Amino acid sequence: MNLAQIDRRWIFVIVFLAVALPLLFPIGLVGEVSPRTQTMHDLIEALPRGATVIISFDCEAASWPEIGPVAEALVEHTMQRGIRIIGTSFLSEGTALGFELLSRHADAADYVQGRDWVYLGFRPQYVAAILGLGESITQEYPRDYINQPSEDHTLLGAVRSYRDVALVISIADDTMPQYWIEYAGARYGVKIAAGLSAVMVTTFTPYLDSGQLQALIGGLKGAAEYERLLGREGAGSRGMDAQSSAHLAIIVLVIIGNVAYFRGRGRS
Amino acid sequence: MRPLLVAALLVLIWTSPVTARATGSVLSGIAVEDVAWDDGTALQIHWRTKLDEDFRVLIVREGTDGLMDTLGLFPANVQWVVDDDVTPAGTYRYRLSVFDSEGILVFTAASHGLASPHANWFHRGRLGEALIILGVFAMILWGTFRRRDIYLRPIGGLSAIEEALGRAVEMGRPVLFSAGWGAQLDKPTTMAAMNIFGWLASRAASYDARLLFPTHDAVLMAAAQESARESARIEGRPDWYRPEDIYYVTGSQFGYAAALDGIMERQKPAVNLWLGTFAAESLILAETGNHIGAVQIAGTDSTIQLAFFLVTCDYTLIGEEVFAASAYLTRDSMVLGGLWAQDWLKIGVAVTVIAGLVGTLLDWDAIGGWLRGI
Amino acid sequence: MSDAGIWLAAIGTLAIFSFLYRDNPAYRAAEQILVGLSVGYLVVITVRTTLVPKVALPILDGDPWGIVAAVWVLLMWTRVSTRAGWLSRLPLAVIVGAGAGLSIPAMLKARVLSQLGAVIRPEIDVNAVVGAIGVLATLSYFYFTRPPTGAFRVAARTGTWFLMVFFGATFGYTIMSRLSLLIGRTEFLLGDWLGLL
């Protein structure tokens, strides 16, 4: 059999098995916690109880399998610490996903809507919305996601704008944190952190260097590390076995491909 | 707590007679000036004082319409504050009240007369950028209208397009073009891709090759149809133009990818041209194209996707090569001249980098500092 | 997610995955449904969040700008007619012209000047030097109007190496991202649907 011309469907089968088998028979690899993930954890750990953070779900549904575990871990930690949460979303598909996630965790953590957390929902013109939140949260969002007047929430009575917000966390699969940095960060001086998909990590590393971004975690690997810091198993950790075996499978495939290529070339 | 405190103090100031506990003027020279070179929505309030930061100044704006607003509490020693929440038509007065570290009011005074912000016609903060743009324009225009023979280093992918077209004609199969899911007609990359498409359409018309362009954006579709019709007319083959070959599929990213996969599987194009702005759909497209055995030529400015194209396509134009493509294909002297200018601008960039780094070594960070500042 | 929803999603997922084997009717059906739904979704969102608030409501309020907006819409829609179709070139010209004008300062600033600012760092260490060499070498690869000879050739070669490192790194990270997505879908199939996890 000529390995260089192998039907690509065999490769698909190998990849699928490399993903499915570790999910069915987990071995529990998590790995080291990288300094970046530690920084993010320390950042939230250092916030005083009762502080308020904005968590913005700036992602599309298609990438939720990767970015969801990141969001889960961050929301869970924030609620463990007794930190209040204001939720927003600047991409239409992230809106429903964020609401569902926050309500689920709020039930588990006995968070009272309106007092401990509020979900404001979607705004299409994100630059204007990010700037608007700096002036007045209730003016930018007169009503929250479930159509209740924002003025009625005690949380928004105390937290008027970025001045009263300890941290903004953007959960993003694209370049949205850049707008948070450029508008909320640069203009109003609020601290920004980001939970990203792995592809976006290279894009935002320069901002971490320059201090415009306080912390970032990326991808399923970042989620797994964070779950380890929280001392639990989650989608991130569960995925790590599959991620490792799939990476190895691809690496082995690449090596086989090269061996086949050089042998074929040697012959001809 | 702070807003409450401020509000309470505010009531105190405006309702009770001031009991200035400090003698003499702790605050002097209160002045309000228009902020220059802006859109007329900011005023700058200055004061002079010898107080330190333990003392705080509460600034209240009073508009002629009677509206009052608190700007906030500032350390006394900052000596100036910008209020960027005024309107060009309004006139304003400011009242400054000084509190000591225990929050006791020690002094209060108002600015003399009324101040009004003015809107300006030029943004001075952007003067540097304006000069750079003018410089770049001058360079490009000079190159464009200079017209003379210019050497071009060969780019693999571009010479391959012509061959690939011939192959499609021989095989009697269509050519598939896509400007990517990220393409929009207001992006320069898309304009460049459409320039290539226009050239391609006239070639395809002259060879009578079928050219498919499924789009994710109806505006793009409209432009492409105009372009193809015009190209066919100029080539003298108006009957070649078939509007149903340039059509809208869907604006959804993976809906678009799924649809193009289907088109490739069924129509089996001989050549796929992926030129424009791509996102994650790039690999789905290029892998399927590879699978059906099409010759693939890609070019994009989407840096992340370049890696995939490089691995899956026969030729890949990297970043700026896409912009250079229309010069290569048309050999138009004006466009070539622009390319010549771009190369000189790159030398300018390189000189700036080197000068900046040498400057940093000599403890002179003016260039880098300015660039980081804008 | 309701049971009916899970079944629906699972069937759809399998239909799309069947494309990996080869093109087949199940995939074609799922593809057409996905495209149909997504076109419908976009039209609904567009009408409800843009055309209604920016065109219809202003007209009802008697705002003359609403009428101007409506004219652009109608000009765009002349495309359906073969005779008046050329009128749609006007809105196209607005998009292209305004887009070109808006992009010039944005491109120069974000892609050229800010990047230059990041290369010229306030402190010089090994990384800063490697970074600067990388940028210069990559730029020389993009130099079109000079034959690649001598030192210039060396620089351009170095540039391609830097490019390859970049492409390799992106590729590695992206493999990671994409596998996460497959892991998510596999978890859905094995866990939510079949209940095996």
Add this chain to the structure above:
Amino acid sequence: MVGVFGFAMLIQYFVPHPLGRVLYGRVLEWMQVIFAAGLVLGGATYAMSHLRTVSGRREGWIYSLLALAALTLMLAAGLIGGIDRGTLFLWLFNNLQAPLQQTVFSLLAFFVASAAYRGFRARNIDAALLLIVALVVMLGRIPIGEMTGPFLPDLARWLVDVPAVAAKRGILIGIGLGSVAVALRVMLGIERAWLGGRR
């Protein structure tokens, strides 16, 4: 026309005067509206082409019927029933559109593997470099790679942070200059192939 709008928008960047801002706001709004009109037009073209296929009973008309049904269902659900939580519109989105989209996205995992297998050949120094860096990054970011010690993860991080960023900056600067040149030529009407004119 192109030039007028182009230069107006360019100059606006340097004009803080409110008149400029009003103009700017209007033009942005027009662009949005034109795009929106284009989207609806696209929807109509899409429906028309499928209608033709169905009415002509052309090959694959049954799929076109499915597409039309999906389109009509979504339009009706969204335009009549609304887009809030608990509506048919969102149910369709959550249980059909989103999972289908996620699945198409996840096909990438397979394609990426196949592309790596066939495309990653150390044919020459360039290809070998690409291959090695990709492998280092892949190994450096998984637990198994970390078990081999700090070298691989650190190398992976350095490659991403230093040389890769430098190359990316080089590409960006080139693209920036190229974009400006194209935009200027378009504004001056030198380059008109986007509308089919032969320059």
